[in-house]
Amino acid sequence: xxxxxxxxxxxxxxxxxxxxxxxxxxxxxxxxxxxxxxxxxxxxxxxxxxxxxxxxxxxxxxxxxxxxxxxxxxxxxxxxxxxxxxxxxxxxxxxxxxxxxxxxxxxxxxxxxxxxxxxxxxxxxxxxxxxxxxxxxxxxxxxxxxxxxxxxxxxxxxxxxxxxxxxxxxxxxxxxxxxxxxxxxxxxxxxxxxxxxxxxxxxxxxxxxxxxxxxxxxxxxxxxxxxxxxxxxxxxxxxxxxxxxxxxxxxxxxxxxxxxx
Amino acid sequence: xxxxxxxxxxxxxxxxxxxxxxxxxxxxxxxxxxxxxxxxxxxxxxxxxxxxxxxxxxxxxxxxxxxxxxxxxxxxxxxxxxxxxxxxxxxxxxxxxxxxxxxxxxxxxxxxxxxxxxxxxxxxxxxxxxxxxxxxxxxxxxxxxxxxxxxxxxxxxxxxxxxxxxxxxxxxxxxxxxxxxxxxxxxxxxxxxxxxxxxxxxxxxxxxxxxxxxxxxxxxxxxxxxxxxxxxxxxxxxxxxxxxxxxxxxxxxxxxxxxxxxxxxxxxxxxxxxxxxxxxxxxxxxxxxxxxxxxxxxxxxx
Numbered sequence: 001x002x003x004x005x006x007x008x009x010x011x012x013x014x015x016x017x018x019x020x021x022x023x024x025x026x027x028x029x030x031x032x033x034x035x036x037x038x039x040x041x042x043x044x045x046x047x048x049x050x051x052x053x054x055x056x057x058x059x060x061x062x063x064x065x066x067x068x069x070x071x072x073x074x075x076x077x078x079x080x081x082x083x084x085x086x087x088x089x090x091x092x093x094x095x096x097x098x099x100x101x102x103x104x105x106x107x108x109x110x111x112x113x114x115x116x117x118x119x120x121x122x123x124x125x126x127x128x129x130x131x132x133x134x135x136x137x138x139x140x141x142x143x144x145x146x147x148x149x150x151x152x153x154x155x156x157x158x159x160x161x162x163x164x165x166x167x168x169x170x171x172x173x174x175x176x177x178x179x180x181x182x183x184x185x186x187x188x189x190x191x192x193x194x195x196x197x198x199x200x201x202x203x204x205x206x207x208x209x210x211x212x213x214x215x216x217x218x219x220x221x222x223x224x225x226x227x228x229x230x231x232x233x234x235x236x237x238x239x240x241x242x243x244x245x246x247x248x249x250x251x252x253x254x255x256x257x258x259x260x261x
Numbered sequence: 262x263x264x265x266x267x268x269x270x271x272x273x274x275x276x277x278x279x280x281x282x283x284x285x286x287x288x289x290x291x292x293x294x295x296x297x298x299x300x301x302x303x304x305x306x307x308x309x310x311x312x313x314x315x316x317x318x319x320x321x322x323x324x325x326x327x328x329x330x331x332x333x334x335x336x337x338x339x340x341x342x343x344x345x346x347x348x349x350x351x352x353x354x355x356x357x358x359x360x361x362x363x364x365x366x367x368x369x370x371x372x373x374x375x376x377x378x379x380x381x382x383x384x385x386x387x388x389x390x391x392x393x394x395x396x397x398x399x400x401x402x403x404x405x406x407x408x409x410x411x412x413x414x415x416x417x418x419x420x421x422x423x424x425x426x427x428x429x430x431x432x433x434x435x436x437x438x439x440x441x442x443x444x445x446x447x448x449x450x451x452x453x454x455x456x457x458x459x460x461x462x463x464x465x466x467x468x469x470x471x472x473x474x475x476x477x478x479x480x481x482x483x484x485x486x487x488x489x490x491x492x493x494x495x496x497x498x499x500x501x502x503x504x505x506x507x508x509x510x511x512x513x514x515x516x517x518x519x520x521x522x523x524x525x526x527x528x529x530x531x532x533x534x535x536x537x538x539x540x541x542x543x544x545x546x547x548x549x550x551x552x553x554x555x556x557x558x559x560x561x562x563x
Binding site for chain 1: 275276283286299300302305306311317319321323326329330331335374
């Protein structure tokens, strides 16, 4: 199993799409933190109370864009599985390790490293942003780091589990484009609807579970979480892990058993 | 021993090979290597090398990295990766991305991957596909060399002339059924052949051969003899090994002697007639070929 995981890690590092995903992560985090922090805002009728620049809430809302790294970790996980079918590299992979369940297992494990890489790149860019604005005279370093410590660990954990979830999804769906559309669509479209209509079910969906997990250190709930109750952080983590493992097992028992031609 | 696995398109060659390699599950029955299903081989990479036509490469990965990834699974070191690259002649292109490779280079890379574990059994699906004539000759030489080391080579092909030059034994599949299995020379033995001789002594040679036909002495005595034009004699049912000594004995000058025999191709058509979805796709369009041992031009000059 150790060799299989090492081979999976090598697959990640020897193609540019991995570096592209990490590059997009860095770019999005840099761009979105800047936009969220500095975009000109008008007080409108909704009466949104804006955080004062340099305040704890201001840093918190800027760092909260780190959640985009979950989507990228998900994509990385999906690519890890579906890329093999897309480029037919699954044939040499299965020739070297004909026990397909072990191949999927090694991908689940290797994807935790992929998710870690995405989370760390995102976290590093956010930290650079925080240090830069502090150096630029906005806020102070203690407040910034306190908020960073609230947000980053939960995001990192969620990114790791999102990559695992991506492998599971890829194992079940196998078609790269469909898997990415389904993966991103569930969080972006299906989930808000379910949360609104059946909150008791919605709180178990991946995005909500991730928010629950992030609340391990962050004491504020963001976005949709404001309206719906979240499960305890550890339950959120287990739910995400469960998605990865259950989907991967289902994939290994169904789609991945089909003939490779 | 090189075994050729032949059959018309759609006969089930690729499917059978993929069953052997554990990629396709048989509807019924089992596919075993060394008496064991591929799934249960303790170390598949070091037991069987599979070279598959549609096997994939990530276009953005270099040839060397492609092999290193697979080598890692079986705990094979980077040194062996360099060795197999050298063996298939891809050392100079090892750090190029596979996306820029020609079909022939991909075939070589696929072969290199199969060789990583230095397996005693090599299974190849249409390895000559996409290769240029030099590449085909190289592949033939390679397979003969590999088999010469006491290893087993099973190679599927629809290029019969090519297969005839490479294989010792043939297995012919048609319509999903086995129609022939044996040594190529034995399958072709006793087949009808004819010998054509161009000589200034045509009339005398015809008489000599007719006498031999009449006496029916020995194996492969001519069954019929005819003159074609002023200087050509054609004897049916015999071989150059019979005609040559007769001409030498009687001091008959030879300008040219050729023999045409039942080739692997003819045998193949007889066995697979009306079977397989591809039918006679290869028949009418195929370039006439000479069978092994029958294409030797040359005269027996006394």
